[in-house]
Amino acid sequence: MISRIAAITATEMRIAIRNRWIVTASALMTGFGLILAFAGSAPSGMLGVDRLTVTVTSLSTLSVYLVPLIALLLSFDAFAGETDRGTLPLLVTYPVERWEILIGKFGAQLVVLALALIIGFGVTAAAVWATDGVSAESLAHLVRLVWTAILLGAGFLAVGNFVSVSVRQPGTAASLAVAVWVIAVVMFDVVLLGAVVADDGGMFTKDIFPWLLVGSPTDAFRLFNVAAIESSVMADGFASTTETFAIPMLAPLVSLVLWPSTILALTALALRRLEP
Amino acid sequence: MNDSALLIDGVSKRYDKLAALDNVSLSVAPGERLALLGHNGAGKTTLIKLVLGLTRPDEGTIKILGKTPTSEEIRQVSAYLPESVAFHKSLTGREQLAMFARLKSQPARSARELLVRVGLEAAMDRRIGTYSKGMRQRLGLAQVLIGSPRIVVLDEPTSGLDPLSREFFYTMISELADSGAAVLLSSHALTELEARTDRIVILRQGKIVANGPLRELRAGAGLPIRLNVEANLETADEIARRYGGARANGRSVEIMCEAGDKVRRLSEVAAFVPAVEDIDVVLPSLEDVYRYYSRQVSDQGDRQ
16 A cells, blocks of 8 residues: 555656656745845844844735645646546556545645745745754744644645546546635635724624634634734734634644544545446 | 357447448357458448447347347457557556556566567567557557457457558457457458458448458459460460450460359460460469459449
């Protein structure tokens, strides 16, 4: 089982290297990281918040848009491409379970995404460290940002694979992936914001809205990171986001883990039913 | 029938209301090369998908070496070449084949030897994107050879190939059969199947309308044999008159005769030696046989 998954993962990694996916994604994350760290607003110097902590906050906002996009781009072709080339029927006649193919491909995508995040945010942190120095606390914020961004990406990788299994043409898969991004990442927040404004502090804002936030992987990701940073500087007079909404700190994390595992399981089921 | 490599028993498959296969039974022995013929939509693709376990029959059973096609044990010993398969263009031939080898629990090193066997030695470290159609088919064939397949399914393996590559393909197919594999191949290229398959199955509208060695199908169809007799100007007319032939040109005559009459008719015509210079015996081609069996069913269909 492991060797078959490894065979698929190794092949997918090779393709990712050949297609310059690793280089492109890493360069993208590094570029944006450095821009946010140095070209953005300099830390105001107040309340002992250092440059890296401010940068991590900016990066978490950036990641909300960029990580899902990269994840969907890495995954939309995974199965639709095989169908298009005529290799999917061949692959499933090999002595390899369909879920093993899925895990093999997903694993490679996750490695590419994690590399891009670790390299991109790592270079940014190194640059900040070289110029301003970093505290142990802000490094912890960065590490949290990286692993939660990997979880966020995993969720959208799973969605991308699901889309790819559901359609037969790579073109269709690509447009569906873009639609997913627009709806899940952009529209969802806009609609929520509109609802909160219309509700004007009513029941929706107090009881439903927080859970809708937690239920969305992008908002859960942002909530988790910002809340953690805020709670660490709360001694200096900030109010915690989670405190305002009265939801447990663990809830966004559970959401971030549930998304990839649930969608991946659904994708495995869809793949099992597929007649290629 | 227990020693069949492939046993298809009373299999039906319908898509919506359309019967793709209707009560099809068929068996293939180890080492046998069986060609599957039929128009588009006759049910060839459905039959291949069923044999590979890519879809399930509505009725009937399919057994490979006594087991279901989807079992891991069977997938370990079955091989498949899809029609016009295109592997990932960013990989090299060797990398692609190494992955397939590993999936069949063979060492990745074995890829090299297989690529040498199919004549891709020089190109094996080049990207598949640079391969010609013929080279891609050879790569597809190389993955068929992984391990020691007991059952081999080839979907239109030689379509779009030049004559030399086709010849090479049939040589490899025969080698597979000689090593004991049951080979099931579908093809449109009728003429090239004549000498290279042991048995021919013709599908028409989801039913088997012919099943046997070409020789038997010919006899069953009762198609006439054509004798091309080359005579001289004087005797040509007489031969044509006496045996009901037709003058093809000034000196040669075409005589149609029943298969059973062939030898008698030949000896009669040979009596005209030396006026007769040459006799060609033209058997009905596979194309003629195929046309006969395909039409037979559609005629019945018209009558219903």
